[in-house]
Amino acid sequence: MPTPRSTSRRQFLQGLAAAGTAGVLLRSANRAFGYEASNERPVFATIGLRNQGWAIISKSFGFADFAALADVDANVLGANVEKVEKSQGKKPDAYKDYRKVLDRKDIDAVMIATPDHWHVKIAVEAMHAGKDVYCEKPLTLTIDEGKLIEKVVKETGRVFQVGTMQRTESDQRFLQAIALIRNGRIGKVKKVTCSIDRMESSPVIPAVAVPEELDWDFWLGPAPQVPYRALPEIRQGYGGGVPLYSNCHYSFRNWHEYSGGKLTDWGAHHVDIACWALGASDTGPSKVAPVEYALPVEYKDGYPTVGDRYNVATRFTIRVDMPNDVEMIITSEGDNGILFEGAEGRFFVNRGKIAGKPVEDLKDHPLPDGAIEEVYGGKVSQNHTANFIEGIKSRKQPISDVWSHNRMLEICHLSNIAMRLGRELKWDPARREIIGDAQANSFLSRENRKGFEINI
């Protein structure tokens, strides 16, 4: 049975023969000295492979060929090279250092699925190297990183998809939710509650020897230099196969040094849909107030006082004042999903269901034809990678563009700053600054470790 790769190569050659374009063939052969691209299928590389990296690669074989993979963990790299070779019938090249991937002229686009503290540096360098970018959510670690990435997307003209795939996938449930609101099925929206689950605290996690296969200094990259920490117990289930308690694989989500905890991990999904539904993708809140929350360690001046255990909020309820008198609640309590409440009704949506009277009423009173497509801005793509590839071809920004992503992520970052400092924050969405609070504003950016600055 021909592999997808050999089929597309044949189609490519047939296309060239029909066009009689020897010059094109020559150019293509030159371009493809490292990997042969078909004219239809872009050549991809993925940076950061372990959990989500493989998930987005495996959703993309139908649309792209993978010429190279990069990871700072040799075991993860080796295992994924094997899996990709098996799936596409051609072995990708393997690199520890992602910069070698960016140097290659035959690669059209990169997918980035490293922990969050690396996203922006790699994405900026990739755009400067002429690559289009698919980068996992949450795109940034700070609000100022968002402003930087917008500038570079604009200056380089690269196509950029953020990995908030709820916009395209989940059987279009979230699109249906937005269509219900736009079609007035709950009247004026009064309140949106985003339930994004709790985080667990950890015991003390001792500093231990770095596993042989891992380049710990390169894993840390822009983050502060600290020892590698892990306990022996192994994580089971989703993201499993690595220490349950560590400051590295998967568990980076529990540390402010590398992530924003649940607020950015799941907030990046549900707050995104909430803001899209509210038509608030190019504005922001006036106030972000921590109503109730628990931090697992003591904080002083916004920083954890110990560095040997998880430090992101474990429980939280944040009240956000959105434009048009809409109250947004972001909470660790309740079923994971989004509850929309309006003057004339309410409904709940998550990845597995959409429920409530306005949804039941659709049987007798369906949405107008094309309502979903109107939300999406055209025919809904097969999946989030397909949408990225449509963007690569049309040179239009995909459905999860950096501008709307950054606006909603500002709410998530502000929520974390408010909890770290223990006070409500007033936000100026036009200036993208916290009003009258110099200390809080100091959290809008972070200094990258020496040697890992972002050079623009």
Ligand SMILES: NC(=O)c1ccc[n+]([C@@H]2O[C@H](COP(=O)([O-])OP(=O)(O)OC[C@H]3O[C@@H](n4cnc5c(N)ncnc54)[C@H](O)[C@@H]3O)[C@@H](O)[C@H]2O)c1
């Ligand atoms: N869209 C989604 O639903 C979704 C789901 C899961 C994870 N994610 C996102 O994907 C990202 C990764 O999450 P994960 O669960 O896969 O984490 P993970 O820790 O399991 O995997 C990250 C991988 O990146 C590698 N890495 C670290 N620094 C690197 C560097 N400089 N160059 C190359 N590789 C490097 C690590 O060695 C590891 O293999 C996070 O930003 C996360 O929020 C998104």
